[in-house]
Amino acid sequence: MASKRPFFLCGAAFLVLVETGWSQRSSGWRSYQMADGCPEPACVSVSISPSGNVFARHLHSPVISKLDGYTVHAIPAPPQDYGPVCESPGGQLWTVASTGLMEWKNNTWMPTPMAQITAAPPGRLTASLAPRLLQIYPVRQGRVILLFEDRLTEFNSEDPDHPETRLLRAAGDTRLGTFTGMCATRDRGLWISGSNGLAAIAGPIRSIDPSTEWREYLIPRVQAARNLRYPQESKSGK
Secondary structure, eight states, rough: OOOOOOOOOOOOEEEEOOOSSSTTTOOOOEEEGGTTSOOOOOEEEEEEEETSSSSEEEESSEEEEESSSSEEEEEOOOOOOOOOEOOOOTOOOOEEETTEEEETTTEEEEEEEHHHEEEEETTOOOHHHHTTTEEEEEETTTEEEEEEESEEEEOOSSSSOOOOOOEEEEEEGGOOOOOEEEEOOOTEEEEEEETEEEEEEOOOGGGTTTSSSEEEOOOOOSSSSOOOSSOOTTTTTT
């Protein structure tokens, strides 16, 4: 999850440099200041959606700033401690709070309790869950991929009365060691990083299941590098 340490994004430092899509290149940098609608310069997390929207969680203001490349839109923040805001390809917003997953629906944050998350003491989300719940990735309406330190799971709320979670792969069933991070690939698959290397999961992400092939790339023993984190795919797809 994101660190509590604040950093400054509005003003001269709040720059949109992301591409609006995999095939469209950014034309330059643009700064967003409080005069443009940013509620404050200090932020504690920033996330970028597949469509290129940027979501900033602020230090003191009870709003989330959504930047679409033209305008800053204010979204009310959940009424409790929460993590970075993530957007699905279809525009569905999710975050993690001390009560579990939360979905932005009908202009309000709707809680979706999950036992793995609610085990953390209220108000101590980031500190309590950092070693276990690392990232979430919404893949389609009602479905979210969750990366824990020891497993990759999928949460399914397509039937809101009977939400369910299924295991996609346990870290112990791979040679990666402890899971440390994930990112989407340009062909809509996933990279998973671990203490011993990387795994490429064939896409599309929305169709990943327990039988999906994982291609593992382990760090040679002669190299001192370990505990890879925050994988990012290059423009060449590597």
